[in-house]
Amino acid sequence: MPTDDRPLISLDGVSYSPDGLMVIDDLTLKARERRIGVLGRNGSGKTSLARLMAGLVPADRGTVRIADVDVARDRKGALGVIGILFQNPDHQIIFPTVEEEIGFGLAQMGRNKAEVADGVAAVLRRFGKAHWASAAVNLLSQGQRQLVCLMSVLVMNPRVIVLDEPFAGLDMPTTLQLQRVLAGLDLTIVMITHQPDMLKGYDRVIWLERGAMVQDGPASEVVPTFTAHMTTLGGADDLSDLAG
Ligand SMILES: Nc1ncnc2c1ncn2[C@@H]1O[C@H](COP(=O)(O)OP(=O)(O)OP(=O)(O)O)[C@@H](O)[C@H]1O
Numbered sequence: 001m002p003t004d005d006r007p008l009i010s011l012d013g014v015s016y017s018p019d020g021l022m023v024i025d026d027l028t029l030k031a032r033e034r035r036i037g038v039l040g041r042n043g044s045g046k047t048s049l050a051r052l053m054a055g056l057v058p059a060d061r062g063t064v065r066i067a068d069v070d071v072a073r074d075r076k077g078a079l080g081v082i083g084i085l086f087q088n089p090d091h092q093i094i095f096p097t098v099e100e101e102i103g104f105g106l107a108q109m110g111r112n113k114a115e116v117a118d119g120v121a122a123v124l125r126r127f128g129k130a131h132w133a134s135a136a137v138n139l140l141s142q143g144q145r146q147l148v149c150l151m152s153v154l155v156m157n158p159r160v161i162v163l164d165e166p167f168a169g170l171d172m173p174t175t176l177q178l179q180r181v182l183a184g185l186d187l188t189i190v191m192i193t194h195q196p197d198m199l200k201g202y203d204r205v206i207w208l209e210r211g212a213m214v215q216d217g218p219a220s221e222v223v224p225t226f227t228a229h230m231t232t233l234g235g236a237d238d239l240s241d242l243a244g
Pocket residue numbers: 018019021023040041042043044045046047048049194244
């Protein structure tokens with residue numbers, strides 16, 4: 001059977017330099033793996049890379065294509081191929097009720113009212129949360145709000161989701177529950193984190209420093225090197241090495 005060898009994620013010579021500061025420096029990345037991690041210290045450019053991948057900011061040089069969609073130029077096309085989940089759900093949520101929040105993306109994609117309602121009901125059912133439909137988002141816990149954000153992304157049926165430190169601020173049981181939900185998703189996940197233990201078993205891990213790749217390989221190779229390096233840095237006797 002013929003296979004499609006084109007990369008699902010394709011960054012070509014991407015540079016991003018807001019206010020003249022080089023944040024992402026000539027990055028090229030072709031990826032088709034299902035579980036991809038991006039590791040790096042504070043300020044290494046991880047969030048900027050996530051935003052570039054989702055097409056939320058345009059590259060100053062180079063192109064970002066997800067499933068052949070130029071995500072910065074074709075915003076409507078981008079919604080159907082890539083979704084992003086931020087660290088803080090409150091930076092993502094804009095509507096007062098769960099159903100409005102989840103339906104927004106579908107409306108942006110041009111779906112009519114009935115299609116939006118069907119899509120929202122289906123994703124709520126899928127997660128056993130049909131009773132949340134008319135709930136006020138601000139009365140939910142942070143973990144529940146993060147799940148609303150995840151449903152808001154999944155309802156658009158993207159090929160890829162980028163998760164930018166999605167468990168920060170969540171307690172251990174909530175983190176473990178959300179991790180289980182994510183593990184069961186039949187799509188490509190790009191997990192942005194500075195915590196190597198989040199990437200156990202990942203097919204591919206990119207270690208980013210100062211907007212450039214330090215190492216690129218399976219988690220079993222990159223995670224131990226990254227951890228050893230971070231431990232050495234953490235053992236230094238002052239704060240002079242704080243990034244930024
Ligand atoms: N729009 C912008 N204007 C100016 N500087 C920016 C902008 N976006 C990012 N930066 C700078 O680029 C660097 C990388 O930021 P980024 O948030 O991408 O890193 P990060 O690896 O996600 O960091 P953290 O782990 O601390 O969230 C930082 O020094 C940040 O201040």
